[in-house]
Amino acid sequence: MGRPACIVFAVCLTHVQLGALANPQVIGKLEAGVWTSVGGLGTSTREYPLTESGRQRFESFRLDRDPSLQCIPPGMPRGFSPRSPMDFSFEGDTLTIRYETMDVVRTILMDGAPLPPDAPHTPNGHSIGQWTGDTLVIDTTHLSAGEVNRNGIPKSERMIIRETYDVEDRNGGMVVIIRMTLTDPENFTEPVTQTEMFEYRPDWELLPFECHVTEY
Amino acid sequence: MRMSVLARIAAVPIFLAASAVVPAQAHHSSVPWYDLNADQITVTGVVREFQFINPHVYIIIDVTGAEGQVEEWRLESTSRNRMMRAGWNEDSVKPGQTVTATGFPAWKGNGVDTEEIIVDDGAMVWKRQ
Numbered sequence: 001m002g003r004p005a006c007i008v009f010a011v012c013l014t015h016v017q018l019g020a021l022a023n024p025q026v027i028g029k030l031e032a033g034v035w036t037s038v039g040g041l042g043t044s045t046r047e048y049p050l051t052e053s054g055r056q057r058f059e060s061f062r063l064d065r066d067p068s069l070q071c072i073p074p075g076m077p078r079g080f081s082p083r084s085p086m087d088f089s090f091e092g093d094t095l096t097i098r099y100e101t102m103d104v105v106r107t108i109l110m111d112g113a114p115l116p117p118d119a120p121h122t123p124n125g126h127s128i129g130q131w132t133g134d135t136l137v138i139d140t141t142h143l144s145a146g147e148v149n150r151n152g153i154p155k156s157e158r159m160i161i162r163e164t165y166d167v168e169d170r171n172g173g174m175v176v177i178i179r180m181t182l183t184d185p186e187n188f189t190e191p192v193t194q195t196e197m198f199e200y201r202p203d204w205e206l207l208p209f210e211c212h213v214t215e216y
Numbered sequence: 217m218r219m220s221v222l223a224r225i226a227a228v229p230i231f232l233a234a235s236a237v238v239p240a241q242a243h244h245s246s247v248p249w250y251d252l253n254a255d256q257i258t259v260t261g262v263v264r265e266f267q268f269i270n271p272h273v274y275i276i277i278d279v280t281g282a283e284g285q286v287e288e289w290r291l292e293s294t295s296r297n298r299m300m301r302a303g304w305n306e307d308s309v310k311p312g313q314t315v316t317a318t319g320f321p322a323w324k325g326n327g328v329d330t331e332e333i334i335v336d337d338g339a340m341v342w343k344r345q
Contacts, residue, residue: 039345047253068271085297100297101271151249207297212269 022090022131029167029174030088030136034206035198037083038175048153054187061152068150071211073102075123076140077148077161077182083196085206095129095136100206108138115141121157136165148182156186174200250292250320250329259289259328260316266309270296273304275333277315279326289326291317293333299342308340 050058067074084101093111098104108129119126125143129136140161148155159182166177181193261277273293278286293299299308309315314337319330333342 037345071271101295151252204301207300209270209295209297211271214272 023134026134026136026167027090029200030165030176031090032174032200032202034085034087034201034204035176036085036201036204038197038199039083048148048187048192049189050153051185051187051189054154054184057154057187058152061147061154066147066150066152068102069214071102071213073104073123074146076106076125076127076143077155077180078146078150079104079106079124083198085201085204086198087206098206100209102211103209121145125161134166138163138165154187155182156184158186159184176200250322250327252320252329254321256318256331257321257328258316258318259291260314261289263309263311263313263315264288265311266306268296268299268304268306268308273299275309275315275317277317287326289328290322291315291319291328291330291333293330293342294344302342304340304342309335313339 048054068078073079079099079102084099084104086097086099089096089098090110093109095108095110097106097108099106104124106124106127108127110129112128112130115126115128119142121142121144123144123146125140127138127140129138131137138161140163143155143157143159143161145154145156147153162181162183164177164179168175168177176198177195178198179193179195181191182188183191259277259279261279263275264278265274265276267274267276273296275291275293277289277291279289280286313335316334317328317330318332319328321328330342331344333340335341
């Protein structure tokens with residue numbers, strides 16, 4: 001092999017190391033089927049450290065503004081917060097997470113491409129995934145303003161969500177530990193972290209949600 | 217968990233006492249959902265309507281208070297899909313049955329975000345996971 005070829009080969013190896021660190025076994029486990037919540041791990045919080053403006057937004061939240069009552073998916077992080085059953089599929093440089101609640105489909109880009117400067121703010125935001133060892137790390141920005149949960153805890157367009165996913169074998173079955181940290185300087189005085197455990201249910205499929213508009 | 221009739225009757229004043237703490241959170245009174253930081257309350261009543269739907273399942277019950285007055289309470293549970301996987305269906309609760317529910321009180325109005333539902337002394341039981 002000549003010197004130029006070695007340089008090209010080395011560059012290619014570097015690219016592979018940066019862009020494809022995923023452990024195929026971990027991906028295979030995540031793609032195995034449906035995962036469902038078995039509860040928080042003691043670090044979930046129902047208390048949010050609201051800023052003054054966040055508190056004002058919280059207190060002015062009204063029932064008739066809640067999109068879920070109209071069967072409109074409220075977006076991240078609330079797509080996750082009901083502990084909805086979910087599944088994962090990796091295809092090329094894209095990860096798709098489907099949530100049963102509200103039939104939400106979420107796309108995470110795994111190609112390392114930078115965010116377009118004019119990216120719009122949307123309910124699910126712009127999510128970029130990467131692997132750190134066997135941990136899947138997802139960063140989400142460009143969220144639209146709304147609520148974190150149905151009680152009206154607010155989120156702003158400045159919110160950043162970091163999620164980590166770790167697959168573990170416990171008690172003869174597979175679980176995925178999901179840690180989600182919400183950073184939102186407009187609404188929270190400090191980041192808020194929730195930790196949840198989901199277990200693999202080989203006997204489950206995601207069911208259609210068939211949402212009914214709720215009247216109050 | 218099974219409760220005696222006496223215990224279910226006793227649960228009524230318990231919920232009345234517990235609901236009395238809600239006004240202490242008056243700065244949240246405009247929020248229409250549930251006070252997840254409050255003490256849980258228990259309410260027992262007779263089923264008027266069972267709504268087995270997404271995004272949330274509801275049981276509407278009539279609760280008889282200490283003075284004999286009847287009030288309508290709305291018990292909210294998880295999604296229909298989640299309850300289906302726990303063995304429930306649209307016939308799991310029928311009008312006229314007795315339901316005891318424990319959970320977090322609504323900020324205003326007669327509502328409970330249920331953590332546990334017991335139908336007719338255990339004919340059907342659901343616990344939030």
